[in-house]
Amino acid sequence: MWVNMGPQHPMTHGLWNLRVKIDGELIVDVDPEVGYLHRGIEKISEDRHYNEIITLMDRCCYVAGIAWEHVYIGAAENALHITAPERAQWLRVMCDELQRLASHIMWYAAFVQDLGLMSPFLYGMRDRDLILDLFQSFTGGRLTYEYNRVGGVRNDVPSGFTDRCRKVMDWLMDRFVEYDRLCLGSEIFRRRCDGLGVLKAKECVDLGVTGPMLRSAGVARDLRKDRPYAVYDRVEFDVAKADAADVTARYLVRMEEMRQSVRIVRQTLDWLDHHPGPVLADHLPRWLGAPYAPMGNEGYLLKRNFPRGTGFAAVEEPHGEAQAYVVNTGGEHPYRTKFRSPVFVNLSAAKHYMIGYRVADIPPIMGSVDICVGEVDR
Amino acid sequence: MATDDLATQLAPRAGANILAVEPFQGLTARVRFRPEGALDVFRAVHDDLGYDHLSMVGAIDWVDHREVFYIVWSDVTKQYLGLSADLTGDAPHIESATPVWPSANWHEREAWELVGVAFDHHPDMRHLLMPDDYAFHPLLRSFKLHEPEELEVKSRSV
Numbered sequence A: 001m002w003v004n005m006g007p008q009h010p011m012t013h014g015l016w017n018l019r020v021k022i023d024g025e026l027i028v029d030v031d032p033e034v035g036y037l038h039r040g041i042e043k044i045s046e047d048r049h050y051n052e053i054i055t056l057m058d059r060c061c062y063v064a065g066i067a068w069e070h071v072y073i074g075a076a077e078n079a080l081h082i083t084a085p086e087r088a089q090w091l092r093v094m095c096d097e098l099q100r101l102a103s104h105i106m107w108y109a110a111f112v113q114d115l116g117l118m119s120p121f122l123y124g125m126r127d128r129d130l131i132l133d134l135f136q137s138f139t140g141g142r143l144t145y146e147y148n149r150v151g152g153v154r155n156d157v158p159s160g161f162t163d164r165c166r167k168v169m170d171w172l173m174d175r176f177v178e179y180d181r182l183c184l185g186s187e188i189f190r191r192r193c194d195g196l197g198v199l200k201a202k203e204c205v206d207l208g209v210t211g212p213m214l215r216s217a218g219v220a221r222d223l224r225k226d227r228p229y230a231v232y233d234r235v236e237f238d239v240a241k242a243d244a245a246d247v248t249a250r251y252l253v254r255m256e257e258m259r260q261s262v263r264i265v266r267q268t269l270d271w272l273d274h275h276p277g278p279v280l281a282d283h284l285p286r287w288l289g290a291p292y293a294p295m296g297n298e299g300y301l302l303k304r305n306f307p308r309g310t311g312f313a314a315v316e317e318p319h320g321e322a323q324a325y326v327v328n329t330g331g332e333h334p335y336r337t338k339f340r341s342p343v344f345v346n347l348s349a350a351k352h353y354m355i356g357y358r359v360a361d362i363p364p365i366m367g368s369v370d371i372c373v374g375e376v377d378r
Numbered sequence B: 001m002a003t004d005d006l007a008t009q010l011a012p013r014a015g016a017n018i019l020a021v022e023p024f025q026g027l028t029a030r031v032r033f034r035p036e037g038a039l040d041v042f043r044a045v046h047d048d049l050g051y052d053h054l055s056m057v058g059a060i061d062w063v064d065h066r067e068v069f070y071i072v073w074s075d076v077t078k079q080y081l082g083l084s085a086d087l088t089g090d091a092p093h094i095e096s097a098t099p100v101w102p103s104a105n106w107h108e109r110e111a112w113e114l115v116g117v118a119f120d121h122h123p124d125m126r127h128l129l130m131p132d133d134y135a136f137h138p139l140l141r142s143f144k145l146h147e148p149e150e151l152e153v154k155s156r157s158v
Helices: A041-045 A050-060 A065-080 A086-114 A119-139 A161-183 A187-193 A201-206 A247-274 A298-303 A342-348 A350-354 A359-369 A373-377 B002-017 B035-048 B104-115
Strands: A002-005 A017-023 A026-033 A309-317 A320-328 A336-340 B018-024 B027-033 B053-061 B066-074 B079-087 B093-095 B118-120
Touching (some): A041 A336, A086 A119, A086 A161, A086 A359, A161 A247, A187 A359, A247 A359, A309 B079, A320 A342, A320 B053, A336 A342, A336 B053, A342 A373, A342 B104, A350 A359, B002 B018, B035 B079, B035 B093, B053 B104, B066 B104, B104 B118
Parallel strands (some): B027 B079
Antiparallel strands (some): A320 A336, B018 B027
């Protein structure tokens, strides 16, 4: 019998439909049905200026907006042959890691709530708000930031920001201990999660699965380490890894990643304290929204010919490897953009980690995948 | 340098189908190949070069022809490699990459429904993001964003 779990179902965070074929309580086939949130971001991009696409990227994944900005900006800067100043790169790394914390805490809150535990949800939302407050203090937004720009970032952080951020990081490190005590110490949690949704390393690689799901299968693959972008080669951190490849392993990986993110954020704050400088590249053409183009130079800047090219960038987004492919044929709009969403791929492998389990196992398994429909459908 | 090495390594199994190995912004290199020999190229890249992880498949409408591109990753070299083929003709089609990289499944479904490139021998070719009876390929350049097509979309069958 085919059962539709979605598009409106407490298990689906967002609008999608998990069609499950069941035999009694046993799952014999699954068919994820997506597209309910398809907004055609790739099509809309064809008619937009390079900097206007950043707005779309925030809406691409609504819990990791700034990480998606970084994905797109990396490819756009490659395509336009522009390099961002050093300080902007450090700010981007700080934003990425703060976003990873916010995204993982959001995942924790939603995932544990799926299992029927309500109080961790409230704790999670409380702690995530502190990070959103930090974001608000320098981007003005809490969910959609529009902070990155081709050639840098929009503005610097305000004075006193780094101290405030350090306080939040200290607070979070204490909370992670509580999170673990609430979950790993709970017999009910362990019995609902251990040994479920297993996807071994070989299958993960064949199916293109990335991010915490891949690392929970014992593969220590992390773009931040393997192919450092921005300034990730200048910060110290360890790649979180677990071996069991099940729901609990994914929980452990994400928890460890949060601790590592705090470690990275602290290093970026130390650097930002001691290295003031510009955050946006000079000599950007007017159509890239350069705010301080010298008077009288607009004509020159407009005519300045940017080389054509295709840019590619890959970023370790909270859910996995996100990639952008931006084709620039000259002119103010990209000819074609293509985005690779890690959740899209992780979800496409659903058959391989769901068949053989029971209906009541669906919420923990799907919760551990950390699905964000915004970036699946784009 | 790197591009020469790649060309030599690919030569034994797919040499005849390789058109060029060129440097590419953000990638190790991009391999342009003939669509007729797609499966040989995929096998050579997967087995001989060790690029066992397919990251994405996309298609571009260049108006006079369409291009299909693949981004693959190797855990050994820690590098991305691009593959690309130009498809000409009224009904552009290429062999599906699913026998070599199973992860190509959804990517190819998306590339077909958005850009109208057919993937031969795909195991499960259905609409993915658009409704089941959607008759257009929205990422074609001829599909204008500001002139909405007349269409009536039936609800999905469940």
